[in-house]
Amino acid sequence: MITVNNISKSFDDKQVLFNINLEFEPGKSNMIIGASGTGKSVLLKCIVGLIKPDEGTVEFNGRSFANASKELQTEVRREMGMLFQGGALFDSLTVEQNVMFPLNVLTKQSEEEKLERVNFCLERVGLENVNRKMPSEISGGMKKRVGIARAIVTKPNYLFCDEPNSGLDPQTSIKIDNLIQDITQEYGITTVVVSHDMNSVLEMGDIVNFMHEGKILWTGPSSEIGDSDVQELNDFVFAGRLMKMVKGV
């Protein structure tokens, strides 16, 4: 369980987040949706502590994170996996080394155990025979999948994904969504997914938080998303539905 209490954040004079309160439950895919530039990535970075919020706190299973000691922060972070919007693979390492990296630094497993785990994770994201490739030699969507493999390789308790399926084709996109949902339920992970893809929202969002201009305007299960009377959310959803109708899906 992750609790976000009253987080605000400004950059210079521009306020990006306004008093955000959220709760993320374990074993569920918690989604944060909203238009581009509303502050989803900033919120996610505040939650994982990469950006220090101006106000507010974040708690991981009751452990207050934002103002915690370095030791506690490290302890909590070692239970996290995160997929960045651009993949954030280490350029100087191969795909295999990238996925193995957290194991190398954080665990004391043997070489075989690590390799087995790495191959298992790569397989789960549908990547085979790319172990020796460098990040510059694989496509954007593949980078993203390697990023997911790296995020789940340590069996995290908390998984954060910033737009896991932007830049992927619809088929792979659904595969990735299902994958995230599967591991969330299988291991009882608290998963937070940022997205602006309505398809994946309806596909995998157990709980959806709609964000607009730095505020959370609506929270609820994805099945009730069409019944909301929040105008901004309806606009957002309608744009998605319209797209679907045009494409005849």
Place this chain on the structure above:
Amino acid sequence: MFDKANNLSVRNFMKSLGKFIIFIGQLFVRRESFKTYAVRTVDESIKVGYNSVFIVVIVSAFMGAVTTVQTAYNLISPLIADPIIALVVRDMTLLELAPTITAIVYAGKVGSNIAGELGTMKITEQVDALEVMGINATSYLVLPKIIGSVLMFPILVILAGFVSIYGGYLTALVTGVISGTDYILGIQMTFIPFAVTFALIKAVVFGFLVAAISSYKGYFTTGGALEVGQSSTNAVTSSCIAILAADYLLAYLLAPLLTP
């Protein structure tokens, strides 16, 4: 007006200096195992040291050759014995050329490389990725670079000194400006061992400055590819200025100790 601008630049400089000191302080908050750091340090040492050997050898060979020829042409006088030319070459190499010129070359090669690498890692969120894994990214990335540089640069300076003096010798043989025997005689005349220590002290300081400043410049890159380029350029400029300032300071402090 002028005063105000001056004040501002002083303030900015002090601000950067403070940020730099905090940055260096963060390097020593260690979180990973000793082994991780040892492996990283070896990697970085190879990157900064071994990969700079070629350019250092080229530059210092020419440095020695040019110094020999120039000194010889400037000291054409029956009153000055030929070995003095070699003595001048030796002292110039040890005291100034080997550490300082090599440091400038090193700043251009290694400094821009470090800033470019860290800057790219920063803007592509690789640094964030490390932090989220619970790794102290600053010390994980930067400390091995600084240690590698402090270890390797003195070796490069020794190499530069050797190649430069040897280059001078070969030039003497080839051009005949002085004889080989005179050259060998000259480089041994009134030799002060502290000159070598002096060169090595400089080397340690310069090695630290280049790696630390370039890392700092790279690490605080924000924006995109354009800014990474700017960080690289800034890293080289700032490193060069720091090298020359430190060179002056060290000369002021240590030159009085240069007695036989």
